[in-house]
Amino acid sequence: MIFYRVCKITDIPVMGSRIVNLGPESAALFRLYDGSVLAIENACPHKGGPLSEGIVSGNSVICPMHNTRVDLRDGTVEGPDTGSVRTYEVKIEGEEVWIRL
Amino acid sequence: MNAKTMERTEKRLVMIGNGMAGMKAIEEILKLAPSTYDITIFGADRHPNYNRVLLSRVLAGEMAAKDITLNNEDWYRERGITLHLGKEVSEIWRGQRRVVASGGVYADYDRLVIATGSSAVILNIPGQELENVLTFRDISDCERIKEASRRFKRAAVIGGGLLGLEAAGGLVDLGMDVTVIHDQMHLMNMQLDKTAGEMLKASLEKRGIKFRLSTITTEILGDGSVGGLRFSDGSAIGCDVVIQAVGIRPNKTLAERANLYCNRGVVVNDYMQTLTDPSIYAVGECTEHRGKTYGLIAPLFEQARILAYHITGHGFKSYRGSVVSSKLKVSGVDVFSAGELKGASPEDEIYYTDRGGGVYKKLVLRDGKVSGAILFGDTNDCTRFFQMMQDEVDVRGERPALLFGNPMSGDTGHSGPASISMMAPSTVVCGCNGVTKKEIVDSIAEGGLTTRHDVTKKTKAGGSCGGCIPLIEELLVSVLGSSFMQRTKGEPICDCAELTHEEVKKEIRTSRLTTVRRAMEVMGWKGEGCGTCRPAINYYVQMTWPGEAKDDPFSRHVNERLHANIQKEGTFSVIPRIYGGAATPDELMRLAGTAKKYNVRAVKITGGQRIALLGIRKEDLRSVWGELGMKSGYAYAKALRTVKTCVGNDWCRFGTQDSMGLGITLEKILEGVLTPAKVKLSVSGCPRNCAESSIKDLGIVGIEGGWEVYIAGCAGVKARVSDLLCAVSGREEVIEIAMAYLEFYREDARYGERTSAWVKRVGLERIKKSVVDDAGERRRLKERMDECLRKRKEDPWEGPDSEEVFSAPIEITPYGGP
Numbered sequence A: 001m002i003f004y005r006v007c008k009i010t011d012i013p014v015m016g017s018r019i020v021n022l023g024p025e026s027a028a029l030f031r032l033y034d035g036s037v038l039a040i041e042n043a044c045p046h047k048g049g050p051l052s053e054g055i056v057s058g059n060s061v062i063c064p065m066h067n068t069r070v071d072l073r074d075g076t077v078e079g080p081d082t083g084s085v086r087t088y089e090v091k092i093e094g095e096e097v098w099i100r101l
Numbered sequence B: 001m002n003a004k005t006m007e008r009t010e011k012r013l014v015m016i017g018n019g020m021a022g023m024k025a026i027e028e029i030l031k032l033a034p035s036t037y038d039i040t041i042f043g044a045d046r047h048p049n050y051n052r053v054l055l056s057r058v059l060a061g062e063m064a065a066k067d068i069t070l071n072n073e074d075w076y077r078e079r080g081i082t083l084h085l086g087k088e089v090s091e092i093w094r095g096q097r098r099v100v101a102s103g104g105v106y107a108d109y110d111r112l113v114i115a116t117g118s119s120a121v122i123l124n125i126p127g128q129e130l131e132n133v134l135t136f137r138d139i140s141d142c143e144r145i146k147e148a149s150r151r152f153k154r155a156a157v158i159g160g161g162l163l164g165l166e167a168a169g170g171l172v173d174l175g176m177d178v179t180v181i182h183d184q185m186h187l188m189n190m191q192l193d194k195t196a197g198e199m200l201k202a203s204l205e206k207r208g209i210k211f212r213l214s215t216i217t218t219e220i221l222g223d224g225s226v227g228g229l230r231f232s233d234g235s236a237i238g239c240d241v242v243i244q245a246v247g248i249r250p251n252k253t254l255a256e257r258a259n260l261y262c263n264r265g266v267v268v269n270d271y272m273q274t275l276t277d278p279s280i281y282a283v284g285e286c287t288e289h290r291g292k293t294y295g296l297i298a299p300l301f302e303q304a305r306i307l308a309y310h311i312t313g314h315g316f317k318s319y320r321g322s323v324v325s326s327k328l329k330v331s332g333v334d335v336f337s338a339g340e341l342k343g344a345s346p347e348d349e350i351y352y353t354d355r356g357g358g359v360y361k362k363l364v365l366r367d368g369k370v371s372g373a374i375l376f377g378d379t380n381d382c383t384r385f386f387q388m389m390q391d392e393v394d395v396r397g398e399r400p401a402l403l404f405g406n407p408m409s410g411d412t413g414h415s416g417p418a419s420i421s422m423m424a425p426s427t428v429v430c431g432c433n434g435v436t437k438k439e440i441v442d443s444i445a446e447g448g449l450t451t452r453h454d455v456t457k458k459t460k461a462g463g464s465c466g467g468c469i470p471l472i473e474e475l476l477v478s479v480l481g482s483s484f485m486q487r488t489k490g491e492p493i494c495d496c497a498e499l500t501h502e503e504v505k506k507e508i509r510t511s512r513l514t515t516v517r518r519a520m521e522v523m524g525w526k527g528e529g530c531g532t533c534r535p536a537i538n539y540y541v542q543m544t545w546p547g548e549a550k551d552d553p554f555s556r557h558v559n560e561r562l563h564a565n566i567q568k569e570g571t572f573s574v575i576p577r578i579y580g581g582a583a584t585p586d587e588l589m590r591l592a593g594t595a596k597k598y599n600v601r602a603v604k605i606t607g608g609q610r611i612a613l614l615g616i617r618k619e620d621l622r623s624v625w626g627e628l629g630m631k632s633g634y635a636y637a638k639a640l641r642t643v644k645t646c647v648g649n650d651w652c653r654f655g656t657q658d659s660m661g662l663g664i665t666l667e668k669i670l671e672g673v674l675t676p677a678k679v680k681l682s683v684s685g686c687p688r689n690c691a692e693s694s695i696k697d698l699g700i701v702g703i704e705g706g707w708e709v710y711i712a713g714c715a716g717v718k719a720r721v722s723d724l725l726c727a728v729s730g731r732e733e734v735i736e737i738a739m740a741y742l743e744f745y746r747e748d749a750r751y752g753e754r755t756s757a758w759v760k761r762v763g764l765e766r767i768k769k770s771v772v773d774d775a776g777e778r779r780r781l782k783e784r785m786d787e788c789l790r791k792r793k794e795d796p797w798e799g800p801d802s803e804e805v806f807s808a809p810i811e812i813t814p815y816g817g818p
């Protein structure tokens, strides 16, 4: 796993997301309201829905398919649902966003 | 502990009473402001907080005492709360802001909450000192009663109210021979009329309970231990156990001794502060608010929430009193009562009586609204009626069907026995999320849940299409009795704020709020909002300030953000407008051409008279739209969807009007206008109604010499046949009425509420008044719609949409080596 430079921080809309693909692997980068950037696997543990298209709320994203709520910090799912997704390390240097894939 | 707390920067909150209302207030305070207060709680009871409502189930042996605990000692510890169990507070020293409890324990406060509940009323008759004269109020009472039932056979219950009958039911289940003595002519006289009271008696007699009505107890007989009861007519009965359930009395002595103003209870203002000392609050059964005391959970929890808001300095909500409902929790007997028992005149009462079948229903009306309900034998409609009372629905138009409306009719996807009590535990209640009756019932009983929202949060039931919400509400009622909180009227948008839809709309208007972010700031939102409240606010700001408010794409569901419906594999569907369902050959050719060029996975004629291209990738959406050269059909939006038309008088041998023409005109006028929920129209050329106007949000039917306008139909999750709004002669009038009606809907309905639910809630009369009867109001509504149409967005498939929502994935190629 190494860090890749992916985009400028302003390339990710606030409360929105960008998808990063590395081969078959797909990560969703989210930029929260407080400016932090977090990344998780872009497939919902429920039925694989694209989490990148969900509504961001606090530190979570709500899957656009059936409303599973995934915590962006640790990839866990809020009850009553179960499961989790991978999280990816992100670092910001100056304007640049890096992700470890 | 005193010195320690003084050093803290937190303020000190002390609560007297560890019961349901007090603890609800603590939970709410912690939710709102987890670190504002250093909390100390005194409880006279040795048990941590438990669900008193379920005591009758403990008595009946259906549950154990440990099953009804709401907050165990770990709960307090984890939250850093100091809990003094088994310590009764004896003094409040207001000068020093200190409370003193038994054993010399004391605590100093900045804010004090009195939540001492109430005690059972003890009759002023000889014999009170005898052994086995009991009350039914707490866990130890329950234990004493059960213990007595093991040793004795005959029990007498004094008091034929809710509590007395629940106790009697429990005692019968424990195998005792039970007589209920009641001083009034019929049972539950506070909640029922004579007929219902009599039917209740008959049904309880079948369960083996004996009754002595209109009987005043004058003495408890016995030598050391209970032996019998004597009555005012001189007669007597023998019994070994007596349970007094003649009422409750607020525990206000402590407050009185501290010179806090008390009447029947501790008197509080609309923020639950005592009138005498603003640093002291009171909540629960011990209080008196606007001259009323309450003895049921729902209003007490409401009080607890208001208290929490005020004491943490959040929001501006006040308590204005509650309408209460009660339901007897004796198995096999269904009784429900709410509000007024009698109408001002006989014209204000509607009855259904079937003594043979054991069913009785009565509704009391006041000014055309339901102000009271009594249901016996069949309580399926209790939530519906109670909701009508809370929402003050005008029911004049529905009068003939009021008592017969089965709330389940028209539901799809969860058919089955109409009565929840008849359902097997394994029956799926929520078809979308596969949640069974048992899972819901368990979550209510074990999780201490009291609202529909809690149930949804815990189990997901009711969180998707919402069709099963009435069933969940019924389950809440059946498990919790009247403690199920009906909060619809004051129901907050979601957990992020304690504000109702109406309050949010009002604030957006008065404070001229034009962005989601600003609205949340001004209204003191907790956190950044969620997927429920942000889309609602986003709609409300744009509805209120057309052209001025800024749309927030990230407060929209992906469908609305990308102007296409997301599908199973993450692909999207494209459904262009085909006005009135009438396509030109050109359009069809472009549709076919695009489908071929993009190798579209499926082309389908939709149920809405248009053509869908299915399985389009997100990155292709914009080129597909461009290629089609057609406008967006808004098949994804809370906006005008389809206008279904029939061929009409141009072609059809029965046609009396140009339905296709009017349909196309309406669709062109109204397309792109945002609405609280999707809106579907139809226009039929004659009463044969081939365009199905009876199930549309707005349905128009051509008749000889004019048109009939129908509203609030729906064919979705909860089907509803539309109501006739009016009949008019000209096409222009139809258009004006359509615009005024939809504008009224836009402004008045709650986000997500379809016209069918909205009209049901606010009443047809109200809509008729503004849209049909009052020409001035109709014109003003139409003008506001015109204004909104002038400022509506360009076609979203064409207009410059924010680039960022369509940004392509970033592809990374791995380096050659690590």
Ligand code: SRM
Residues within 6 Å of the ligand: B465, B565, B566, B567, B573, B575, B604, B605, B606, B607, B608, B609, B610, B611, B612, B614, B633, B635, B636, B641, B642, B678, B680, B695, B713, B714, B715, B716, B717, B718, B754
């Ligand atoms: C395409 C279509 C089915 C079809 O193949 O015919 C359709 C497809 C969807 N419907 Fe529908 N509905 C379609 C006609 C209907 C109809 C019939 C009609 O309009 O004549 C109804 C019942 C009539 C009514 O609404 O009163 C209907 C009642 C629903 C409901 C339940 C609404 C309700 O209030 O009860 C939903 C769920 C919702 O909106 O929350 C829904 C939701 C959906 C969604 C958008 C589900 C979603 O949120 O992802 C489906 C998108 C599938 C996709 O892959 O694009 N669809 N849907 C129809 C599109 C019509 C069009 O041209 O725009």
Ligand SMILES: Cc1cc2nc3c(=O)[nH]c(=O)nc-3n(C[C@H](O)[C@H](O)[C@H](O)COP(=O)(O)OP(=O)(O)OC[C@H]3O[C@@H](n4cnc5c(N)ncnc54)[C@H](O)[C@@H]3O)c2cc1C
Residues within 6 Å of the ligand: B016, B017, B018, B019, B020, B021, B022, B023, B042, B043, B044, B045, B052, B053, B054, B055, B056, B087, B088, B089, B090, B115, B116, B117, B118, B136, B137, B138, B163, B166, B251, B254, B283, B284, B285, B286, B294, B295, B296, B297, B298, B300, B329, B480, B481, B482, B483, B484
């Ligand atoms: C058997 C039974 C069945 C019921 N069924 C229903 C129902 O179906 N639906 C419904 O809505 N309601 C029902 N109720 C009523 C409901 O339980 C009460 O309205 C509710 O519990 C009152 O809450 P509270 O916090 O005001 O009082 P309580 O829950 O009584 O709490 C008061 C607490 O304060 C403590 N306390 C009092 N004085 C002091 C002091 N000086 N120092 C320290 N602590 C003190 C007490 O020990 C007690 O724990 C039922 C009640 C009973 C008894």
Ligand code: SF4
Residues within 6 Å of the ligand: none
């Ligand atoms: S198109 Fe409508 S009915 Fe069909 S599966 Fe989707 S939501 Fe259900």
Ligand code: FES
Residues within 6 Å of the ligand: A044, A045, A046, A047, A048, A049, A063, A064, A065, A066, A067, A068
């Ligand atoms: S795929 Fe995410 S909730 Fe179902």
